[in-house]
Amino acid sequence: MTFSCAGFLEEDTSSFLSDHVVYETDGGTESALAGVYSGMCDYEYFPSGYPNLVSASSGGLFTNHSSSKDILKMEALPTNKYLNNTYEAIYIAIVRSNSVIAKVQDGGASQAVKDRAEGESRIMRAICYFNLVRLVGGVPLRTTPTTTETIHMPRASKEEIYEVIIDDLKKAQTLLPEENPVKGRPSRYAAHALLAKVYVTLAGNDNSSSYWKMALEEGKKAYGKYQLVPLQELYDVKNRNTKEAILEFQLTNAGGRANYWTRMIAPANSNHTPLATANPYGRIRPTKYLYDNFVSQYPGDPRIDLSFIHNSYTSRDGSSVTITYPDVDSTISSSNRAKESFPYILKFLDNTYTASGSTANFIYYRYADLLLLLAEAENEVNGPASAYTFVNELMKRARECVSPPAAEPANWAGMTQEQFRERIMQERRFELLGEQHEFYDLRRRGPEFLLDYIKKHNAHPTNNFKASSSSYSDIQYPETMEFVTKAMLLPFPQTEIDSNNMISDEDQNPGY
Template sequence: MKAKHIFLVLFGAGILTSCNDNFLALTPQTDRNTVNFYQTAADFNNAVVGSYAALKLSGVYGTSLYWMGEVSTDNADYGVTTRQAVNVDNFQFVDRTYTSLNDIIYAAWRDHYIGISRTNAILTRIEGANIAANLKTQYKGEAQFIRALLYFDLVRLFGDVPLVTTEITSPDGASSLNRMSAEDIYKLIISDLQSAEQALPVSYGTADVGRVPQGAAKALLGKVYLTRKDWAAAAGKLKEVISSAKYQLLPKYADVFSFATPTNAEILFNVQYKSGNTGQGSNFGPVQASEGSRITGGSMRYPTADMDAAYETGDLRKSFSMRSSYIDATGQTINQRYVSKYVQFGSLAGDSDIDFPVLRYADVLLMYAEALNEVGFNPEAVMYLNQVRKRAGLADTKATDQASFRLAIEQERRVEFAFENQRWFDLVRTGRYVAVMAAKKLPVKDFNMLYLIPQREIDLNKNLKQNPGY
């Protein structure tokens, strides 16, 4: 546990980009002159750490991806019943009727590009830097992984988006960018990840725990191939992760998320938090399951009844991931569902050590099984699905053909990755979002397979056009 905190001392101290009305906020702004900042290995290390810190912004894993990936689906709902002007943006995810002024969607666009700007500054400047070759290679690999991850989110959320690969230093340098095709965005993502997997080390020493390893680049590349429906490439890349024997399922599901062991054999990459340091702790538990500093069920986002019913009888994941009731301050039992997966209170109110999982080994196994099944239903795919089910205390799958196995994978991913921001992405990737939601009488349209472009960005850049349907 302590090892990650060595890395986290610098996690919020990298190059922090201020937000203004500039399109995409792509120009890093620091107290130091950027001309003389990117000189030493320490400078570049701080810049890389600043890129990791971007993943904690509200528009990335801080807030937006939960609303866009979970509340927009059948998994989660808004835990507030009174509609007011202050929460109109939140209720749009319940109603699935988004407006171009939605601040949650705007934050996702803005903060993903803030992270990209940080990685671009590193990649633009590091080639000419006089630092050790091994560090140069590693820092490039880390920046490329983070940039690929951020663009992967953007292209799935918004479709065609502006493609920026170099540092922008002019205040107006991004005011006339065009949206590039999703195909072009994916070319960069794949190129970045292919370079990253060659550049990144297999593992790190204790002082650098939390940095992205080679296995995470391979796993993310496998997910990209899966999203692109390149089944053979996905299976091949995911098999490399499995064959490395570097990762494994932990015996107990709950241990994967323990704040006492934030890096473990199942975690390939997570966004790390440390309570007690301003801006470095996570608020996932308090936001989803508490009021003040103790569990009371006063949740802002809670599991739906459909999510509650999605777990099979005896699934050991359910009692850890969610609860159906809580005991209030007076000792009474209140029948209200809440997310318990991230509950752990740190030294400050609304603050905890819980990290957010981005890539873990169970995901690799289920993606590999899915890719194999798309090539052709076979016993090997069944075996990998059953590994995940066995850990959950469940019997082997009853799927006996390709079609039923697809549904089995969809179901398994729903409960295995509940509240990990994957549900919307999974249903959109498989083309099932509209059908699944319609069957549950949840209002969505075909165009909801993409989110809308924030109006603020369209106002700042007339080359941007809104996604169809909005």
């Protein structure tokens, strides 16, 4: 039995029924837990708002959407709608998680169901706070059911937020089964894998940090518990909850819980989109630097054709072909620049979606990501000798997704620790393209890392026009420590400042 994220209570279940009724039976407890997932799958969270926010503001992708110009430039306004709407949606999920965590063990449901409901809710709360602390820094730390006395709270420190995240994940490891009986729900191994990602984030750019060893230990507990699947199978959105999925959210095109990522990435009026009534926007695009970096590193890598719509695409009715990057001519007319200036993202594109959206699930964390984190942590702890094992599993998968197997990408070998460190961050951009990791990966190694990336991006020559001539050329970012230090976080949302008596404009993030 798989719960979708639609059709469940829009608010905390206890606001409609007494706690006794809700948590007294297995069915009532499952309904309360389903409300948590409904919050995670709210339109403004994983189906639409969150991907828009973290992709456009990352510095690693491009958008031509007018409402995202400020975040594209890494100069987000505190009033940006994606920032504020996503922030509010995340807290809806937190409130619902808090309710289950606080009340479920006092109910009359079976112990197995109570433990699983608490464990899953703790993972969901950990995900929410992990997203918030990396996006905006310290936030109000709400961990109990909200009352009139606790609505107004100051910003907690990042350290306090991470304490709750780590505690939730450790407790989830003891509460959850090795295999969740509900398909698409996390197991205890998902808690280990997520904690490994948390520790890698805390390690930051300190190559001697003890967090690297902790990340390696946690990640190895989940190693081998999931499997890589063929890329064509992985990228086909009809294949839900594959063996590669660690954390995957079940979406549906009913009740406002549809996946809108296809509409954000697909070219308008193309053969990748079935309906004129649901024409996509092609808003989120790879930068030319990212595309060219991928192609130059691995010429002939089958992932290129599986990940990008590049060179050209055909119209929906087959009557015309649109030339796009990198084959686009530098003199294209201004009317076509939006369509032709950049490649498009192909992976996870759904060409069967309807006007109500796509039923494709949202994959938050997959095994390939864990393998890259294990390789990174192993390199920091012991050097590259044993780290190759993890990353070469991905190289082999990529080569063998075509028949006969391709020559590229070749197995990694012969690198220094520093060379491996640089390459693994590059590989994350290639393997996880468009999966909403760019914002975090460009920042967790510190402002110097972000500045170095910006310099490479700015200096990258293209066969297209320069930034000064069109709004559809690559953004040129300021190459100063002041700029990147500010850009490490988004601004603190204005809606929280305006509605919270214990937070004022003086509590805004530096530089905003």
